[in-house]
Amino acid sequence: MALLLVLFLADILTLSQGSSQPDHVHRHIHLLRPQSGAGGDLVPGLSCLSWRLGVETNNIIGWKTIPQECGGYVGHYMLGNQYRKDSKAVADEAFLYARSLKLPRDDKDVWIFDVDETTLSNLPYYAEHGFGVEPFNATLFNKWVMEGKAPALPESFKLYKKLLSLGIKAVFVTGRAEDQRRTTAANLKKVGFHTWEKLILKESSYSGKTSVVYKSNERKKLEKNGYRIVGNIGDQWSDLLGTNTGNRTFKLPDPMYYIS
Numbered sequence: 001m002a003l004l005l006v007l008f009l010a011d012i013l014t015l016s017q018g019s020s021q022p023d024h025v026h027r028h029i030h031l032l033r034p035q036s037g038a039g040g041d042l043v044p045g046l047s048c049l050s051w052r053l054g055v056e057t058n059n060i061i062g063w064k065t066i067p068q069e070c071g072g073y074v075g076h077y078m079l080g081n082q083y084r085k086d087s088k089a090v091a092d093e094a095f096l097y098a099r100s101l102k103l104p105r106d107d108k109d110v111w112i113f114d115v116d117e118t119t120l121s122n123l124p125y126y127a128e129h130g131f132g133v134e135p136f137n138a139t140l141f142n143k144w145v146m147e148g149k150a151p152a153l154p155e156s157f158k159l160y161k162k163l164l165s166l167g168i169k170a171v172f173v174t175g176r177a178e179d180q181r182r183t184t185a186a187n188l189k190k191v192g193f194h195t196w197e198k199l200i201l202k203e204s205s206y207s208g209k210t211s212v213v214y215k216s217n218e219r220k221k222l223e224k225n226g227y228r229i230v231g232n233i234g235d236q237w238s239d240l241l242g243t244n245t246g247n248r249t250f251k252l253p254d255p256m257y258y259i260s
């Protein structure tokens with residue numbers, strides 16, 4: 001247990017610093033065992049890998065926690081190389097697409113970025129709370145958010161910088177509440193996201209509304225104001241579904257939680 005915790009911390013630091021780690025750490029972390037379900041929430045015979053694929057493809061929806069027996073699997077996925085590699089594949093594809101566009105450079109082309117698990121990582125928090133095995137605790141999570149210590153997701157950060165260099169403006173649209181604006185802005189700047197066209201947070205008038213409704217409505221307002229949404233990236237399908245989704249959408253991995 002103590003050894004595992006040390007390895008977790010080693011990897012969290014890697015995530016925030018973008019450095020590589022010793023091979024023995026990789027070998028340990030990299031044991032992605034597709035465990036079979038032995039009851040719990042998992043359909044009998046469904047492996048954790050199949051469950052994760054189902055989640056990423058939006059076939060498995062509306063779940064509150066990850067299956068108990070997949071806690072170890074998801075932890076290893078998140079802290080090992082695979083999460084980082086999967087994120088890189090998404091960001092690389094997004095950049096290839098963006099680079100292929102002939103844009104007028106009139107400051108109206110924007111790219112929508114979600115915040116949590118897209119630009120900022122809450123992995124240090126989730127590593128302490130079972131990687132989604134524990135039911136979501138808003139009090140504890142908001143406390144972590146207000147510390148403003150979330151690291152950047154390295155692959156998304158690289159994409160952000162490349163998009164800016166193409167003349168595409170960043171617009172952050174986050175489910176974080178309006179009263180978390182100052183902390184969120186400071187956290188984004190601290191880890192390198194130094195500029196944006198807009199930072200849109202969820203106003204209280206949206207309370208009770210789904211993320212799909214909130215984000216669609218905010219994107220519609222952007223388009224009404226003359227912006228062209230050339231791309232949209234998020235870790236939840238609710239970032240990418242609905243209306244005014246943008247010309248292309250890019251789904252980052254997130255097997256830890258589900259937001260409708």
Ligand SMILES: *[C@@H]1O[C@H](CO)[C@@H](O)[C@H](O)[C@H]1NC(C)=O
Binds near residue numbers: 137138139140
């Ligand atoms: C959230 O965590 C706090 C602190 O551990 C606890 O007191 C509270 O009951 C939890 N809330 C829920 C809804 O579980």
Ligand SMILES: *[C@@H]1O[C@H](CO)[C@@H](O)[C@H](O)[C@H]1NC(C)=O
Binds near residue numbers: 101230
């Ligand atoms: C985005 O989609 C719209 C509507 O289909 C199209 O007119 C526009 O040319 C597209 N923009 C880019 C950059 O591909």
Ligand SMILES: [Mg+2]
Binds near residue numbers: 114
């Ligand atoms: Mg998110």
